[in-house]
Amino acid sequence: MDITFSAEELAFRDQVRTFLSENWTEDLASRIRGEDQEFKAAQIEWQNKLNDKGWLAPGWPVEHGGVNWSVTENFIFETERSLAGAPDVVPFGLKMVAPVIYGFGSEEQKKRFLPRILKSQDWWCQGYSEPGAGSDLAALKTKAELDGDDYIVNGAKVWTTYAQYADWIFCLVRTDASGKRQDGITFLLIDMNSPGITVNKISSIDDHHSLNEVVFDNVRVPVANRIGEQDKGWTYAKALLAHERTSIAAVADSKRRLRDLRKLLSDEISGGRPLLEDTQFQNRLSNTEIELMALEYTELRVLASTADGKGPGVESSLLKIKGTEIQQAIQQMYMDLAGYYSGIIHGEENAETIGHAFGHDARKAYMYGRAATIYGGSNEVQKNITAKYVLGL
């Protein structure tokens, strides 16, 4: 049992801090909080800074641009990044499709797609869920039929985050409906500029445009854009899900959110005293902080066992459930701290002149935060997975 950092690890931490202080600027932070193209451009700028340093895709194999960090180095980087308030990368290209490409794709696909992902030249989105296939993903019906060297794709994908910015979408499509449902699914990479693709905006309760429906009407996709074998897509996608659940936990980001909340609570005066002295609020804070202190070590245990070649096991469901519960508890506290000002709609008035500027962001985070216990496999589905595969029920 040892958690202390070695001299080399402390030096690495200093290196990360220096990089962040030089590259994660106030200006960039303010632009990345913006809307639409301003957000997209700033996010790409930030990812390019990371890539210039060689730190954009630490988990990738070294030959493709990864850095082979130890569990501890990864932990240090994530902790420092989030304490500095810098965002995670957009995961769809770097963390979701790339591992499928370098894991199961052809040499030609690796050469074609991976460098462009590293340079953020392609923006990716994920085409998994459908109107009739949510938690029950294997019920998906979007159909792909072979026609010469192309597949012809028809159907619809839904809840597609940032499809409006995307150059490419990775999709699970049905190529065989005759056998077991999981066996007739194929993994395709589809150019979003292909004729026949329509992106329909879905307005969400957080007043932010992130969700979309993507409709495919006789879209031609070259067979060369298929990952691995036809009908084997489920296997490739499944290998990724454990990783997705681990990163959804967002432990380091919750730590920063709690730290910032504590500061806001000590500045907020209620009945002449800082709200931080309110015992009810203190208990809510500590209920969450204690769970998070534990979850941080749960994550480290999962990562350490991965490094030992044992995981990331099905325990990643636990990380997803607890991590998202903690995120929502924190979002709720920000809302309650903002009080009346949680109702402010940014853009109608200058929030600063009305009341707490953080009220708008608090509500946005709270409203969109409802999604966290739904996406990546709802928390109830995670419990089913844990019951079956961990507890053997």
Next chain:
Amino acid sequence: MNFNLSEEQNMLKDSVARFVQDEYDFESRRANAASELGFNPKNWQTFAELGWLSIPFDEAHGGFGGGATDVMAVMEEMGKGLVVEPFVATVLMFGGLLNKSANAALQDTYIEKIIDGSLQGAFAYLERQSRFELADVKTQAKRDGNDFVLKGEKTVVFNGAAANKVVVSARTSGEQCDEAGITLFLIDTDAAGVERTPYRLMDGQLVANIKLNDVRVAADHVLGDVDNGYPIMDAVVGEVIIALSAEAMGIMQKLNTTTIEYTKTRQQFGVAISSFQALQHRMVDMFMAGEQAKSILYRAVCAAESGADDLAKNIAALKVMIGRNGKLIGDEAIQLHGGMGLTDELDVGHYVKRLMMINTTFGDADYQQQKFNRLAYTD
């Protein structure tokens, strides 16, 4: 970074697990708890022979030189067996106080007797009025030449009935709840004026109230400095909270495993009740509560091993989670066992009672949460 036990620690853990497996079936445990001393002296000699009683002591005193990780390895397995032998009271509390006493003469005399199994010890810290406040001490110690004279009453002294020697906290100056002014004395339970009332607790432990009717103690039997016993108590209590939490973790694992096995065999409506989603999700909640408790235990153990600045905060967080998650697991284990869960015959209720006593010992979850709040949210 690693969360593995060393080879030596694994051997230690395995040896405790083997002892529990071979010598500690539930009926033996029941008999040990019901015996005159509240434990089985034969087992205590086995502990001595296997070296367990030497774990927290320096090699200079013939000890094993172990730390929080070694103690955790042992306590987790003892928890699984609901071991009643007073390892915590004699070795970790009494022995832990001696370790921090800076009194070489007392250490030279008593540590080897703990290690060879010939001495039973206890720590009398609690009084009727003090609830969870360690510093709430009314028992008086008055200087008289080279002696002190102790007067007062200590309650719920773990292993108090069997102990030959007891460390007592008494007030030499200050007000009733002051941390300063508390002094620790090592007394003999055969000394004139010591009056013991033994009784049993719900988890099977034999404890005692100890009345001190002008008990004389030589000044060289003070642990640490006069008026300055509190920091020693506080540090030892921190170590013991980690140890008790490891015991609780072993109990939680045992309850989770037992419950899963039971639901797989229990048939209702023509199927195993483990097939019901409503019950599966409850068992997942139990599993998550156990894993989170394990993580925060590892966190506290790492903090203790590295002497981290925020050790006190980690210990308070640990005790909160052990109390709350232990209650969730205990209550659910009984619920999922149905009527059987209410029987004294089944071991489940006994594990639950031990978790309940651990929650209370050194401050329950609510008390520890207030302590955490003070440490974390006071500028």
